[in-house]
Amino acid sequence: MSSAKSVHCLTHVDAQLQVDFIGYLQRLLVEGDFVATYKFALLHALADICIERPLDTFNNEMGLSHEQGHNVITIDELVEKFIELYWQHSLPYSGAVTATNAPQTAFILLQNSGRQSALIKNLAEYRSQGITSLSQLKQHPDWRKLVSKTRTTFKDGPLWRLQLLAGSEVCFYYPHDKTQSFIALNPGIAFCFRRFHDLVVSLARTHWTQKVGNFPLNHTAIGGQGNLAEFLFGRDRNAITTARPVLFDIQQGQCFYCQKSLNETGEVDHFIPWARYPNDLGHNFVLAHSKCNNAKRDHLAAELHKERWFEQNIIQHNHTISTELGRYFVCESGRTEAIATWAYQLASQNQSPLWLKGKHFETLAPKTADLNMQ
Numbered sequence: 469m470s471s472a473k474s475v476h477c478l479t480h481v482d483a484q485l486q487v488d489f490i491g492y493l494q495r496l497l498v499e500g501d502f503v504a505t506y507k508f509a510l511l512h513a514l515a516d517i518c519i520e521r522p523l524d525t526f527n528n529e530m531g532l533s534h535e536q537g538h539n540v541i542t543i544d545e546l547v548e549k550f551i552e553l554y555w556q557h558s559l560p561y562s563g564a565v566t567a568t569n570a571p572q573t574a575f576i577l578l579q580n581s582g583r584q585s586a587l588i589k590n591l592a593e594y595r596s597q598g599i600t601s602l603s604q605l606k607q608h609p610d611w612r613k614l615v616s617k618t619r620t621t622f623k624d625g626p627l628w629r630l631q632l633l634a635g636s637e638v639c640f641y642y643p644h645d646k647t648q649s650f651i652a653l654n655p656g657i658a659f660c661f662r663r664f665h666d667l668v669v670s671l672a673r674t675h676w677t678q679k680v681g682n683f684p685l686n687h688t689a690i691g692g693q694g695n696l697a698e699f700l701f702g703r704d705r706n707a708i709t710t711a712r713p714v715l716f717d718i719q720q721g722q723c724f725y726c727q728k729s730l731n732e733t734g735e736v737d738h739f740i741p742w743a744r745y746p747n748d749l750g751h752n753f754v755l756a757h758s759k760c761n762n763a764k765r766d767h768l769a770a771e772l773h774k775e776r777w778f779e780q781n782i783i784q785h786n787h788t789i790s791t792e793l794g795r796y797f798v799c800e801s802g803r804t805e806a807i808a809t810w811a812y813q814l815a816s817q818n819q820s821p822l823w824l825k826g827k828h829f830e831t832l833a834p835k836t837a838d839l840n841m842q
């Protein structure tokens with residue numbers, strides 16, 4: 469039954485195209501000319517944007533026809549995503565504190581083989597001014613200026629180089645039209661990025677981490693110690709606890725999932741699990757018993773939980789969450805809603821079980837809307 473369904477879904481975007489998408493990704497990582505980490509960031513950014521934008525935006529942007537607008541991503545959207553991805557990397561690396569030979573000084577890891585990248589230098593400069601989170605950076609009066617500066621680097625660098633394979637342009641994702649302020653993804657590409665988001669992101673992160681680890685000047689700082697991947701892409705477990713009192717109030721001291729009283733401090737849970745979308749968005753947090761949280765693990769929650777989450781975090785307490793957590797986390801309800809829509813569409817398409825309570829699961833009924841994932 470499930471195979472019949474997936475065959476049905478595949479017909480929407482040609483199965484061959486999906487295989488080609490994976491093949492191209494493999495070629496890109498092997499044959500691409502990656503002297504810096506910028507191209508991994510661009511790949512990551514493309515995949516993220518395809519799941520973070522409400523589908524309507526794809527349709528209405530830039531006054532293009534439905535068919536064209538579907539796949540348009542503005543260069544500034546990519547640039548902003550790019551800055552988001554590098555923000556964490558502008559912190560001094562502290563993984564090697566136990567090394568005995570070299571005295572440990574704060575060292576910001578290089579992102580290319582020569583000098584430090586201009587973007588990292590800029591971000592470190594904002595950090596030195598006391599900006600401690602991405603959400604604060606986005607509210608800084610110089611934010612647009614930073615975007616504008618980064619845009620230049622971005623266009624000189626990865627945007628028109630990502631698709632150079634063994635020295636030749638192979639424009640599988642988007643044509644190289646340098647006259648526009650946007651890129652237009654080729655038909656079916658947005659669908660594939662949505663379908664294979666976890667694969668693309670985990671490959672981009674793995675190769676990015678290897679690249680950073682291989683730059684000679686980074687060797688002393690890394691020194692075989694610490695967890696580089698965790699530093700570059702890990703979650704900040706301390707920051708997440710700042711959400712606890714806010715959620716405790718919103719949920720009136722009850723566990724989000726079982727609605728029983730939290731007679732303990734409770735755990736902050738990523739409603740759309742970290743394993744599926746590894747970013748901290750303020751609206752994606754709920755507070756739960758550790759027992760409930762552990763039972764849910766990396767599963768998506770059942771539809772009744774999703775409805776309650778939507779009502780609580782996106783409708784009723786949207787403003788409170790943005791105000792109270794906006795200092796620490798990116799709080800964009802539209803983006804979080806888009807992520808939830810994407811995650812549930814994929815679950816329905818893959819017939820993934822949804823966690824209800826304890827050891828109980830339910831399966832999403834296939835919906836016709838899933839056929840329009842692109």
Ligand SMILES: [Zn+2]
Pocket residue numbers: 723724725726727728756757760
């Ligand atoms: Zn509970």
